Amino acid sequence: xxxxxxxxxxxxxxxxxxxxxxxxxxxxxxxxxxxxxxxxxxxxxxxxxxxxxxxxxxxxxxxxxxxxxxxxxxxxxxxxxxxxxxxxxxxxxxxxxxxxxxxxxxxxxxxxx
Amino acid sequence: xxxxxxxxxxxxxxxxxxxxxxxxxxxxxxxxxxxxxxxxxxxxxxxxxxxxxxxxxxxxxxxxxxxxxxxxxxxxxxxxxxxxxxxxxxxxxxxxxxxxxxxxxxxxxxxxxxxx
Numbered sequence: 691x692x693x694x695x696x697x698x699x700x701x702x703x704x705x706x707x708x709x710x711x712x713x714x715x716x717x718x719x720x721x722x723x724x725x726x727x728x729x730x731x732x733x734x735x736x737x738x739x740x741x742x743x744x745x746x747x748x749x750x751x752x753x754x755x756x757x758x759x760x761x762x763x764x765x766x767x768x769x770x771x772x773x774x775x776x777x778x779x780x781x782x783x784x785x786x787x788x789x790x791x792x793x794x795x796x797x798x799x800x801x802x803x
Numbered sequence: 804x805x806x807x808x809x810x811x812x813x814x815x816x817x818x819x820x821x822x823x824x825x826x827x828x829x830x831x832x833x834x835x836x837x838x839x840x841x842x843x844x845x846x847x848x849x850x851x852x853x854x855x856x857x858x859x860x861x862x863x864x865x866x867x868x869x870x871x872x873x874x875x876x877x878x879x880x881x882x883x884x885x886x887x888x889x890x891x892x893x894x895x896x897x898x899x900x901x902x903x904x905x906x907x908x909x910x911x912x913x914x915x916x917x918x919x
Contacts, residue, residue, distance in 0.1 A: 691850065724907075732912075733894060733912050734848075736906065736907065739906070781846060790836065791838065791850055791853055792907060793850070794847065794848035796847045
């Protein structure tokens with residue numbers, strides 16, 4: 691299956707700053723990537739579908755101006771949390787669609803102070 | 804809309820024994836995929852097993868097997884010879900097969916504790 695990496699694995703930032711999370715498909719060209727958010731002891735919540743070369747598709751209730759997604763190449767998608775606030779603290783996971791399944795990155799833990 | 808229900812928030816099993824995790828789903832689609840993912844304490848999501856709805860034969864991957872009942876919309880996971888490393892959250896997921904729409908719907912998860 692596809693190997694997916696995320697960077698950074700952990701990030702702590704001050705309220706009001708922006709944070710960028712990278713998702714890379716290391717061995718697979720991914721036209722579609724997904725971004726999820728997971729709160730403690732809860733399931734994954736899909737935030738948006740990232741399509742290479744086009745605008746991301748956001749799920750209902752997800753602020754597209756706050757969670758900026760860029761999928762500039764077949765191996766890289768980025769999620770930027772703009773003007774982060776403590777309530778944005780969460781575990782963010784990306785995934786790659788390939789071979790009739792999704793392969794997930796290791797996740798990024800964001801803590802906003 | 805598709806929904807996935809895991810009715811067992813937490814389960815325990817003794818090492819080497821067998822455990823079954825339940826999953827039901829609701830859909831009007833006829834062509835879809837079902838998955839079980841494992842999320843250990845590291846929080847890395849790992850694919851355990853996948854089932855195509857058009858296949859009647861239940862999928863098997865080593866100690867992991869499923870009981871897929873399409874009419875009942877049930878997709879349970881059986882873990883045989885449980886090992887300590889099987890301790891994790893297990894998520895059932897549904898995906899509608901569509902070239903342009905590969906959205907996953909996840910269940911709420913079942914926390915499995917394998918006891919020595």
